[in-house]
Amino acid sequence: MMNIGVIGLGYWGPNYVRIINELNESIVEYCCDLDPNNLNKVNDLSASTKTTTDYMEMAKNPNIDAVVITTPINTHFKIAKDFLLNGKHVLIEKPFTNTSKEAMELIKIAEEKNLILMVGHVYAYNPGVQKLKEVINEGIGDLYYVRAERMGLGPIRKHANALWDLGTHDISIATYLFDSMPESVSAEGVSYIQANVEDVAFLTLKFPNNVIYNIHSSWFAPEKIRKTTAVGSSSMIVFDDVNKSETIKIYDRSIDKSLLDSSPEYSDHQSIVSVGDIHIPLVEQSEPLKNQVKHFLECISKNKQPITDGYAGFKVIKILEAAEESLQNNGRRVQCQ
Known part of the structure; x- marks a missing residue:
């Protein structure tokens, strides 16, 4: 039985407490938050869990095996460093850190102490995204571009913009x-x-082979949209995280470029465009956050490298830093490799 601490009981923290206690191999031993009202929430979830407003009580506690950090991003680095230095495995919510320099320092400490450092990029544990990756890898022809939309009305953040929060x-x-x-x-x-x-x-990411990945992030929009569209030369895929009954749709649609200039008539475009079936594959319905926690525990028990390890988190922060530089320079393209 692994004893876990949870720091930060705002939005995500109580979800982690619930999931950790639901699993057979783990229990929430300790919770920490600066707000006593948030600590009171723990009593409804687990009467036996200890609570504190000082996370160092948890860091120094020899009974704590690992910690989940769900505090604001500006606190991530110091809290994670303190726990790693005290020999605890760490799962830290996104975004990983404020800077890539901080991210790399945490990675090095974890490696030196042979500890698991994992970042909560929960979509890597989403069955829909896993299916999207599988279909792209199996082949949709040449991948041309990807369009991602993540928007809704709130919640509005004060300490991070829409890119750092949603993007x-x-x-x-x-x-x-x-x-x-x-x-x-x-x-x-x-x-x-x-x-x-x-x-x-x-945000526009330019990948090798001229693949464009465009991201639209906003918490000031009329409806909740969580959609990713991948367009290839032989088929197209839509991942819709809001539509749980049709999470993935594969469209057999393409354009025969060899016929593009075969006729000057607009009506002849039908001979150029190929429209086939729409496939809706079965996608497992499991809770991504629970999948993520189970993976974290498995990595600890088997000393495995997490899918979203510190280096995965480092890459995301490097991209966000380049995006911030571009934002401050009116969209100027910034190299990030």
Whole structure:
């Protein structure tokens, strides 16, 4: 039985407490939050869990095997470093750290102490995204471009813009799908609601082989959209995380470029465009966050490298840093390799 500590009981923290206690191999031993009202939530979830406002109590406790950190991003580095230095395995929510320099320091400490350091890029544990990667790898012809949309009305953040809050998910999906870094990025955004915090942002990642990955992030939009569209030369795929009954759709649609200039008549475009069936494969319905926690525990018990290890988190932060540089320079393209 693994004894886990959870730090931060705002939005994600209680979900982690519930999941950890539901699993047979783990239990929440300790919870920490600066707000006593948040600590009171733990009593409804687990009466036996100890609570504190000082996370160092947990870091120094020899009974704690690992910790989950769900605090604001500006606290991630110090808290994670303190736990790693005290010999605890760490799962830290996205975004990993404020800077790539901080990310690399945590990676080095974890490696020196042979500890598991994992970043909560939950979409890597989403069955829909896993299916999307599988279909792309099996072949949709030449991959041309990907369009990701993540928007809704709130929640509005004060300490991170829409790219760092929402766009982080789609950046992590991109690096997970392609197992690589983009060559360059460009980003534009506007602060409509509060000064100096972009609530809408458009990010373009340019990957090798001229693959464009465009990301639209906003918490100032009329409806909740969580959709990724991948377009290839022989077929196209849509991943819709809101539509649980049709999470993945594969469209047998393409364009015969060899016929493109065969006729000057507009009506003859039908001979160029190929429209086939739409396939809706079965996608397992399991809770991504629970899948992520189970993977974290398995990596600890078997000393395995996590799918979203520190280096995966480092890549995402490097891309976000390049995106921030582009934002501050009116969308200028920035190299990020």
